[in-house]
C-alpha cells in the first residue's frame with residue numbers, strides 16, 4: 001500500500017484550475033519532494049489530502065483512507081505544518097503543545113512525556129516556558145514541527161517548512177526530517193519552491209506547474225531526461241515544456 005495515493009485530483013476555483021488532474025504516489029517512509037513555484041497548486045493539494053478542501057473531482061487516499069469520506073482518520077494519522085500560521089502569542093511553547101495534545105485527546109501523562117521529548121528533540125528547552133510572541137522564525141518553525149509530531153503521525157505534510165529560515169535553521173530542520181524518516185519510518189511530504197532543499201533531502205519528487213503535474217519520479221532520472229545540471233534548470237525545463 002502506498003502511503004499517499006493521488007488519482008486525477010482536481011480543484012477548481014471559478015475559472016482557476018488550482019489543481020488539475022494530478023496523480024502520483026508516495027511510498028511509506030520516504031521523504032518526497034513536492035515542488036512548484038508560487039501558485040502551482042501545492043497548498044491546495046495538501047489541504048485536499050487533509051480533508052480541509054474538498055476536491056472538485058478525482059480522489060486521494062492516505063494510508064489507505066479516502067481523504068473525503070475518512071478525513072478524521074486521515075487527520076488522526078497525519079501531522080501538518082502549514083505554510084504560515086500565527087502561533088498564539090500569549091501562550092508559552094509548552095502551553096501551546098499541551099493545547100494541541102488536548103485536541104488529539106492525548107492522556108495527560110502521555111502528552112507530558114511527548115512534549116518533553118519533542119522539546120528536547122528540537123533543542124528548545126531554554127525557550128519552552130517563554131511566550132511564543134517573542135519567538136524568532138526558526139524557533140517558531142521548531143514549535144510548528146513539534147506540534148505536527150505531537151500525535152506521533154505516520155505521515156507529515158510540510159508546506160514550505162524552510163522558507164524564512166537562515167542557513168543553520170534550514171540545516172537543522174532538514175536533519176530533523178532525515179531523522180524522522182530514517183529512525184522512525186515517518187513518511188514526509190515536503191512541499192517547497194526552494195528547489196535546493198528538495199534536492200538535498202529527497203530522492204523522488206512530483207512537480208506542479210499551474211495546477212498540472214509536469215514531472216514525477218526520481219530526481220536523478222528527471223535531471224538526465226531533461227539534460228539539467230541542477231534543480232532550477234530542471235524546473236525551468238519542465239515549466240517551458242508545459243507552457
Ligand SMILES: Nc1ncnc2c1ncn2[C@@H]1O[C@H](COP(=O)(O)OP(=O)(O)OP(=O)(O)O)[C@@H](O)[C@H]1O
Nearest residue numbers: 013016018036037038039040041042043044045193
Ligand atoms: N480559496 C481560494 N479561492 C480562490 N483561488 C484560490 C484559493 N486557494 C487557492 N487559489 C488559487 O489556486 C492556485 C493555486 O494556489 P496554491 O496556494 O495551491 O499554490 P501554491 O503552489 O501553494 O503556491 P504558493 O507557493 O504561492 O503558496 C492559485 O492560482 C491560487 O490563487
